[in-house]
Amino acid sequence: MKGARMSTPARRVRGLGAAHSGTGHFWHQRVTSVAGIPLTIALVVIVISLLGRNHAAVVQILGSPLVAILTLLFIINTAYHMWIGMQEIILDYVHEEKWKLVSLMANTFFVVVIAFASVYAVLKLSFGV
Amino acid sequence: MSELDAGTTAGRRAARPLSPHLQVYKPTLTMMMSIAHRITGAALYVGMLLLAWWLIAAASGPAAYANVEWFMSTLIGRLVLFGYTWALMHHMLGGIRHLIWDTLHGLQPTERELLAMATLIGSIALTLLLWVLGYLAMGGPR
Numbered sequence A: 001m002k003g004a005r006m007s008t009p010a011r012r013v014r015g016l017g018a019a020h021s022g023t024g025h026f027w028h029q030r031v032t033s034v035a036g037i038p039l040t041i042a043l044v045v046i047v048i049s050l051l052g053r054n055h056a057a058v059v060q061i062l063g064s065p066l067v068a069i070l071t072l073l074f075i076i077n078t079a080y081h082m083w084i085g086m087q088e089i090i091l092d093y094v095h096e097e098k099w100k101l102v103s104l105m106a107n108t109f110f111v112v113v114i115a116f117a118s119v120y121a122v123l124k125l126s127f128g129v
Numbered sequence B: 001m002s003e004l005d006a007g008t009t010a011g012r013r014a015a016r017p018l019s020p021h022l023q024v025y026k027p028t029l030t031m032m033m034s035i036a037h038r039i040t041g042a043a044l045y046v047g048m049l050l051l052a053w054w055l056i057a058a059a060s061g062p063a064a065y066a067n068v069e070w071f072m073s074t075l076i077g078r079l080v081l082f083g084y085t086w087a088l089m090h091h092m093l094g095g096i097r098h099l100i101w102d103t104l105h106g107l108q109p110t111e112r113e114l115l116a117m118a119t120l121i122g123s124i125a126l127t128l129l130l131w132v133l134g135y136l137a138m139g140g141p142r
Helices: A024-050 A055-062 A066-093 A097-127 B029-060 B063-075 B075-102 B108-138
Strands: none
Touching: A024 A055, A024 A066, A024 B075, A024 B108, A055 A066, A055 A097, A055 B063, A055 B108, A066 B029, A066 B108, A097 B029, B029 B063, B029 B075, B029 B108, B063 B075, B075 B108
16 A cells, blocks of 8 residues: 555644534534524423413513523523534535535524524513613 | 546546445435424424414404414414424424534444434424413313
């Protein structure tokens, strides 16, 4: 095997992967999935308890501290979880460098916009005006 | 230089055997549940638009909130919401299954099948349960 290199050159793996970051996302995906279980249950309970209520009641309940905090935690946790998840899907299926970068960027934009818009709405419900 | 050139012929990529894609395998339940986990995850990703719309509408005022309520009361809205509920339950149970596997438990063939079946049946049961609770909360179907 003259000339063949079985080891990967360190410069290619040091802190780099297909997404140009390390394995931290693997662990973060586990952390956010564990946190996501109680937060999802909380959100489902919140949504069901608000079904059929009029707007004024919905505003009052969504803006109350416990409900608002749980909803905010759900949004932030889910946003990070789905950002990592979609990145993983993109890296699996989009191989052309240009489209890979475009879709990775679009993923970030989508998640940031959704998260900020949702967080803003809950804060407005909590603090009014 | 040399390692970068390894595997190429005259600057072009040499034909190398590729690992076969999914369609060459006989479909199995665990495989289907794995695919379903990814598809439900992607669907929930898009579905976060619904949560954002609902929260922004509530924060915007009664008129905007009435729009969301109207859409959710249409047949399409109900179907989307039902699909969202199932996707959420399936992805959550599938995630719990993956967390169990992360601890190196439940990896035996019969255990894998059992967990995959539990994910599917559990997600359907939980979805139906939540919709019964939802309609009860609203005081019956409308």
